[in-house]
Amino acid sequence: MNSIGVLTSGGDAPGMNAAVRAVVRKALFHGIKVYGIERGYAGLINNEIKEMSLGSVGDIIQRGGTILKTARSLEFKTYEGRLRAFQNLKNHGIEGLVVIGGDGSFQGALKLYEEFGVKVVGIPATIDNDIYGTDYSIGFDTTVNTVVDAINKIRDTAFSHERTFIVEVMGRNAGFIALEAGIAGGAESIIIPEIPYSIEEICQKLIKSHQRGKLHSIIIIAEGAGSGIKLGEVIKEKTGFETRVTILGHIQRGGSPSAFDRILASRMGAMAVDALREGISQGMMVAFEKGEYVLKPLETAFSGKKQIDLEYYRLADILSI
Ligand code: ATP
Numbered sequence: 001m002n003s004i005g006v007l008t009s010g011g012d013a014p015g016m017n018a019a020v021r022a023v024v025r026k027a028l029f030h031g032i033k034v035y036g037i038e039r040g041y042a043g044l045i046n047n048e049i050k051e052m053s054l055g056s057v058g059d060i061i062q063r064g065g066t067i068l069k070t071a072r073s074l075e076f077k078t079y080e081g082r083l084r085a086f087q088n089l090k091n092h093g094i095e096g097l098v099v100i101g102g103d104g105s106f107q108g109a110l111k112l113y114e115e116f117g118v119k120v121v122g123i124p125a126t127i128d129n130d131i132y133g134t135d136y137s138i139g140f141d142t143t144v145n146t147v148v149d150a151i152n153k154i155r156d157t158a159f160s161h162e163r164t165f166i167v168e169v170m171g172r173n174a175g176f177i178a179l180e181a182g183i184a185g186g187a188e189s190i191i192i193p194e195i196p197y198s199i200e201e202i203c204q205k206l207i208k209s210h211q212r213g214k215l216h217s218i219i220i221i222a223e224g225a226g227s228g229i230k231l232g233e234v235i236k237e238k239t240g241f242e243t244r245v246t247i248l249g250h251i252q253r254g255g256s257p258s259a260f261d262r263i264l265a266s267r268m269g270a271m272a273v274d275a276l277r278e279g280i281s282q283g284m285m286v287a288f289e290k291g292e293y294v295l296k297p298l299e300t301a302f303s304g305k306k307q308i309d310l311e312y313y314r315l316a317d318i319l320s321i
Pocket of ligand 1 (some may be wrong): 009012071073074103107108125128
């Protein structure tokens with residue numbers, strides 16, 4: 001393979017830059033030309049393609065977001081859009097494509113392979129960590145750390161004013177961010193979409209805590225499980241406790257990637273390039289599973305729904321008493 005492309009697509013995630021850097025530098029090390037495609041599939045359709053050098057990925061390993069920018073493209077969901085994208089790849093002589101993004105981006109990549117035979121490798125990057133087939137996606141660890149840092153700060157004021165705080169976190173339809181950050185941040189209750197919950201039980205737990213002298217609490221709710229604001233209103237009504245709600249929002253997407261995410265991104269980026277160099281006979285994805293880096297068919301990402309570890313959830317409940 002003489003020439004490859006790399007793009008970031010879907011929601012941005014801290015560590016995407018480290019992955020781009022790894023792809024570019026590993027490819028150049030092996031004498032392969034690398035093109036950076038800006039704004040994901042939208043840029044591929046609009047021919048926003050530029051050759052990358054060793055220097056073009058300098059000083060980015062520590063930066064959140066993505067220097068290649070990211071976008072969502074409705075046009076790419078049409079055959080005509082993908083045909084234009086393929087023609088642009090062909091015109092640049094790009095033989096393989098590394099797609100850094102979530103499962104939607106992988107769906108698009110798979111179509112490029114199925115319809116036009118483009119060799120594609122997906123690198124999982126989403127703060128939600130909801131991609132099936134990989135234990136970790138780039139960005140998740142940084143986001144969990146950002147949320148834990150926020151919880152620490154909120155805990156200071158919750159303690160001082162003896163208040164109950166509801167913290168709403170991202171995660172789309174999944175509760176991975178809420179669960180990990182809730183455990184690490186010592187939240188009293190963790191509400192996630194995967195597990196039904198009872199407001200009555202949560203209120204009873206709060207009341208019992210109050211009775212034994214614990215006058216401040218933190219409740220984490222994943223956005224996919226409901227509205228933090230509504231939950232705060234109900235809890236205040238049912239318990240009479242002073243309640244505040246913080247919606248962390250987009251600060252969860254930004255920031256310098258953690259060491260874990262930088263290493264994950266560097267290893268996955270290098271592995272994606274090796275897969276293209278060595279030749280693949282179908283669309284593939286890089287995954288991190290049980291401590292190992294592995295290559296899997298891209299379809300794996302759509303073949304199931306990633307499950308919450310129930311033991312982990314029960315432990316969170318036990319520890320939060
Ligand atoms: P995140 O999980 O962070 O949102 P994602 O990769 O799942 O990331 P999406 O918006 O679902 O984000 O997908 C990114 C882009 O991939 C879409 O804007 C679209 O261009 C392309 N895409 C998604 N699904 C398909 C599909 N079924 N066929 C072709 N292209 C798709």
